Amino acid sequence: MLERSSNCTEPRFTKRSHVVTEEKAGGATYTPKVLADFVARKIIRIAGEFPADRPLRVLDPAIGHGELLISLLKGLAGRPGMTVEVCGFETDRKALSIAATRIEQQFPNTLLRFEPDNFLEFVLENFGYGGRGSLFHPIVPQTYDLIIANPPYVRTQIMGAEQSRLLAEQFGLTGRVDLYHAFILGISYVLKHSGIAGIIVSNRFMTTRSGASVRQALLRSFNIRNVWDLGDTKLFNAAVLPAVLLVQGKNGSKRKIPDFTSIYQTTEPIRRRVNNPISALAEEGVIGVDDGRHFKVRHGKLDTSGTSDGVWRITTEAVDAWLRRVEAHSWGIFRDIGKIRVGVKTCADKTFIRNDWQNMPESDRPELLKPLTTHHIARRFKPLTEQRSTQILYPHKVSHGRRHAVDLTKYPRSKAYLDTHRAALESRRYVMDSGREWYEIWVPQNPESWPCPKLVFRDIADEPTFWIDLEGSVVNGDCYWLTCRNSIHEDLLWLAAAIGNSTFIEQFYDHSFNNKLYAGRRRFITQYVEKFPIPDPQTPLSKAIIDKTKQVYECISSHESVRIQNDLDNMVWESFGLGSEKVNR
Numbered sequence: 001m002l003e004r005s006s007n008c009t010e011p012r013f014t015k016r017s018h019v020v021t022e023e024k025a026g027g028a029t030y031t032p033k034v035l036a037d038f039v040a041r042k043i044i045r046i047a048g049e050f051p052a053d054r055p056l057r058v059l060d061p062a063i064g065h066g067e068l069l070i071s072l073l074k075g076l077a078g079r080p081g082m083t084v085e086v087c088g089f090e091t092d093r094k095a096l097s098i099a100a101t102r103i104e105q106q107f108p109n110t111l112l113r114f115e116p117d118n119f120l121e122f123v124l125e126n127f128g129y130g131g132r133g134s135l136f137h138p139i140v141p142q143t144y145d146l147i148i149a150n151p152p153y154v155r156t157q158i159m160g161a162e163q164s165r166l167l168a169e170q171f172g173l174t175g176r177v178d179l180y181h182a183f184i185l186g187i188s189y190v191l192k193h194s195g196i197a198g199i200i201v202s203n204r205f206m207t208t209r210s211g212a213s214v215r216q217a218l219l220r221s222f223n224i225r226n227v228w229d230l231g232d233t234k235l236f237n238a239a240v241l242p243a244v245l246l247v248q249g250k251n252g253s254k255r256k257i258p259d260f261t262s263i264y265q266t267t268e269p270i271r272r273r274v275n276n277p278i279s280a281l282a283e284e285g286v287i288g289v290d291d292g293r294h295f296k297v298r299h300g301k302l303d304t305s306g307t308s309d310g311v312w313r314i315t316t317e318a319v320d321a322w323l324r325r326v327e328a329h330s331w332g333i334f335r336d337i338g339k340i341r342v343g344v345k346t347c348a349d350k351t352f353i354r355n356d357w358q359n360m361p362e363s364d365r366p367e368l369l370k371p372l373t374t375h376h377i378a379r380r381f382k383p384l385t386e387q388r389s390t391q392i393l394y395p396h397k398v399s400h401g402r403r404h405a406v407d408l409t410k411y412p413r414s415k416a417y418l419d420t421h422r423a424a425l426e427s428r429r430y431v432m433d434s435g436r437e438w439y440e441i442w443v444p445q446n447p448e449s450w451p452c453p454k455l456v457f458r459d460i461a462d463e464p465t466f467w468i469d470l471e472g473s474v475v476n477g478d479c480y481w482l483t484c485r486n487s488i489h490e491d492l493l494w495l496a497a498a499i500g501n502s503t504f505i506e507q508f509y510d511h512s513f514n515n516k517l518y519a520g521r522r523r524f525i526t527q528y529v530e531k532f533p534i535p536d537p538q539t540p541l542s543k544a545i546i547d548k549t550k551q552v553y554e555c556i557s558s559h560e561s562v563r564i565q566n567d568l569d570n571m572v573w574e575s576f577g578l579g580s581e582k583v584n585r
Contacts, residue, residue, distance in 0.1 A: 039198040040071035055085040059144040061119035063088035066099030085111040089119040123186040147197035151183030176210035188221035193249040203243035206312035207515040222247035224258040231264040233277040258302040260314040266296040329576040335530035343475035345443035351421045355389040366414035371473040382556040396444040405437040455482040466500030494549040502572040535575040
């Protein structure tokens with residue numbers, strides 16, 4: 001039967017939640033059966049004894065078409081004398097009707113209650129500000145023995161800033177809030193102390209700053225049993241890299257270090273073949289699947305970097321020993337060279353950034369044009385400057401130690417050009433509301449830094465791509481950059497370029513952060529790159545690395561460059577006491 005609970009209110013997040021569930025109704029984010037069976041199997045395996053004096057209470061807070069519940073109920077079927085009571089929430093009534101029909105037909109003797117409501121509203125009504133308790137001192141109306149969930153994944157950009165703020169406020173989250181963050185917190189309020197939950201989520205929360213409050217909440221609210229980072233297995237049609245969390249309610253037992261398994265695509269040769277990536281999780285090493293892909297499967301323990309909000313990563317004794325050796329050979333980290341910044345953001349690129357300025361008559365061409373570095377000219381060590389055609393109109397300067405907008409009356413051609421785009425630029429109300437001039441770039445960075453030598457690198461790349469900029473260019477927002485705090489130590493930039501482009505740093509990244517996208521692409525963002533290690537720059541080997549990096553820069557397009565870069569890579573490994581390991585990779 002389809003029953004509406006009397007203690008649920010109308011959703012406060014109706015508009016955005018409706019968008020989410022409409023997408024689910026299109027089938028893009030439904031849980032594939034092989035993954036649903038995996039999660040259900042893991043829940044049942046550690047659930048232990050089931051209650052004999054009452055029904056076993058099961059919940060799916062975002063039921064969709066019911067695949068997860070069906071897998072769980074099949075796993076529970078046939079246990080003598082056990083009664084199962086199921087509750088499912090879903091705001092998409094069409095999807096809920098499909099789920100109800102499927103489950104009623106397959107499990108006619110199960111007690112079913114389906115709520116055409118928003119699970120988060122249920123939590124807030126019963127545990128939050130509008131209900132009988134609070135998020136900190138709840139009066140528990142209903143809790144569940146087993147929860148299986150694939151919460152809707154909706155990022156802040158889609159939800160909107162206001163709804164994101166409401167979720168953060170009501171669920172005690174900080175930073176950039178995704179909808180599934182709130183679902184995880186909601187689950188913690190309704191899971192029995194001895195209960196088990198299996199939750200499918202995006203793996204983003206494990207390695208990003210915006211996920212820090214979620215990581216803290218998970219460690220605070222649950223005893224985490226297992227984490228599976230399913231990486232780029234492409235189990236879903238949506239461009240989301242999933243993870244599975246198996247958690248237990250806070251039952252007072254001493255928390256063990258959670259097991260952690262990761263699986264990511266690789267090109268390494270396989271040692272065995274199985275049907276699919278889920279089957280590969282039971283293996284270790286490089287495993288092939290029937291569709292021809294190769295995956296590297298690793299098993300270890302969850303490491304939280306020693307803090308409640310630290311990045312989550314897989315660790316093993318071998319990995320820990322490797323990182324200890326690196327630390328013992330490290331003089332500092334990239335953050336010690338200088339502050340890493342993202343490039344400029346104009347919020348009006350069509351006006352400020354063009355590759356056809358040269359087509360203008362010289363009498364009309366703005367005076368404030370500067371060369372712009374973007375990912376389109378990215379290359380290891382030295383940019384493809386011969387392909388640079390893009391320039392930026394940059395109306396900022398520094399005087400008396402402070403950055404400010406230029407006086408346009410002193411640059412008549414720039415003023416005339418910007419005046420033709422004034423209406424569009426003034427539509428950026430947030431610029432003027434912050435006390436800025438209508439023609440300013442939203443994030444201009446420090447104009448004094450552009451003439452300085454810079455280490456620049458791409459955000460997302462198949463392989464790390466770091467290069468030295470000696471041309472005084474402005475860096476666009478699709479890249480990050482770093483200048484040396486003290487100009488007399490600028491050789492550190494060349495040392496950092498060698499490290500950033502090395503195969504050593506790929507391994508360091510995977511051991512320390514492992515934030516990968518599809519096909520093994522990594523994200524090189526501030527919170528990771530600032531922690532890249534640097535060997536003592538005064539050693540003869542480090543000085544040789546600096547000299548060879550400059551040599552690569554000078555001969556980058558020659559055949560000789562390939563050999564020199566390989567030698568340089570070997571030297572980087574050796575500088576961290578890992579020369580023999582590079583040979584054996």
